[in-house]
Amino acid sequence: MTDPAEATPPRRRTQRERREATVGKLVDATIAAISEVGYARASVQEICRRAGVSHGGLFRHFETRLDLVVAAAEEVGRRLAANFWEQVGPVAERGATPHEVLRAIRAACRSPLNLVWFEVLVAARTDAPLRARLAPTVDALGEEIYLTALRIPAVAAQPVETRQAVVSSVLHIFDGETFANAVRPGHDLDEKRLEVAASLYRVPVAGD
Template sequence: MTDESRPRRTQEQRRAATVGKLVDATIAAISEVGYQRTTVQEICGRAGLSAGAMFRQFGTRLDLIVRTASDIMERQLDGYRLTMEHLGAQDNPLDTALRFLRQAQQSTLTHALREIYLAARSDADLRARIAPIAETYYADIVAALDDTRVLNAFPPEKREPLFFMLLYLFSGEAVVRGVYPRPDFDATLLTLLEDILAVYAAHTEVQTRP
């Protein structure tokens, strides 16, 4: 197709493409060089755009960071939902869910989001902007998880805390293994965790049995 015959993109399509480049560049920069070193110059250099092009889409660096956090959460949520849709066809749905949650915490996307979370601890403006997005994000994940019934062996009031316990565990693992990797523990830790959950499920079943 020649340049003359190729359909011209609309202004909205061009804007979406520019925003996409900026968000992808921000994710890559934060995951590789950290939040503080992800400057406007760093982002634009990776995106192949000028600072002026960035500021035509985002009023401030903070606006871009917030949009990036939101996009990361949307992409991660899509991954969670896709995995959960297929849990019913798995021989061991809980094992599949645990493996996905663990892998998700080790991804480039989550690493970038974790860096943003860490920055938000000491940046009140950033924290105020992303907290409502995060609240909706986790509520949607829990709702999708409830639909799978994968945690139905546990009392209803324990299921959401169980999810967050597993999230915190795998998130912490992802941080530590960046400095001290122990791949020889990977299978053992997962088996141990599933055994612990099985014992707890049996314990709660006994407690609630009439």
């Protein structure tokens, strides 16, 4: 006797589901292409090849390559924000030392996705349309990271007037380190940079 479950044909995906699946493939392919061959070589042809989508299929969902790149950057921003807390949250919540928290922040900054983010930002420096389109995403990621950092006791304990500057400075140290190491690794200064980053955090005393 035939099992009714085996006799039931698989449900056909809706048009919306098919569209979302194709868009997801294109966004993932764009992120992978920028990561592996760089922004300049992440052409429409390269992206379509990786996604298994025709040129016509791409342009049915995105009017231009710029639209696709912006969508990919937005997704990278979302993933970076999530990765930041995944790396730092468990360490911060168990009452780790500032040095341990900073090591976790460094690990978050060393995500391969951060290099994709840098690639797009560098391209935006001389590409005015890309720069304008990315501005809201850059602002949103910065705000999300800062609000997430406030959940770290060592950060929340900092004076309000310097807290955001300290968070930004630490991130810039580790971001720059990540970018430089991708070109020419120089890990001999890693521990010294960690000490410099730790020195930015002062422990408030009574009366501060």
